[in-house]
Amino acid sequence: MKRTDYMLNDNFTFQIEDGDFVRGNAAHQHISLTINTHPGEDRFSPTMAVGASRYINSSTDRLNEMLLKIKSKVSQDGFKVKKVYLDEDGCIRVNAE
Template sequence: MSTNKDITLDDNFDLLIENGDFVVSPSDQQHVNCIFLAHAGEYKQFPLIGFGASRFLKKTTASKQKFLRELTIQLEMDGYVSPEIENDFENLIIKV
């Protein structure tokens, strides 16, 4: 179970607000989702962070090994040691 907490984002990556205040909740899965979707350079404070999943969607020759290696490196850069990655591209599950 996650012990890290952060301001929560909704499904559209907007701030989740309830009763006029930010919602704070466990955040590991949210962080993984953001790293997975973001491209390197999108986080100005940490320009090397960002997997950029759309890069692999556009390539017809994307190898599974390269995909998993780069994703693991990105998650480890954010402190997720030995993330567990299951299934293929279509049904990807990332456990931290």
């Protein structure tokens, strides 16, 4: 799914080129923000967040809970989620359109 929005850099601040804000396909950015933002941090969508950092060093059951929560929240944001998993390095991977 293509989502045009203002782009953020790795520090979650706006990208600026030639003195102007950069716009682009922000689908990956939307999913990343949903995963990394904690509930209540976004005043416009306070429940649209997972807070993945709360699951660091968690049990398998808690990690599975997080993956289900990611799938649910990303789906609520309008994406068709095919698969959510942890790769061999422990990174969260989301296959969605």
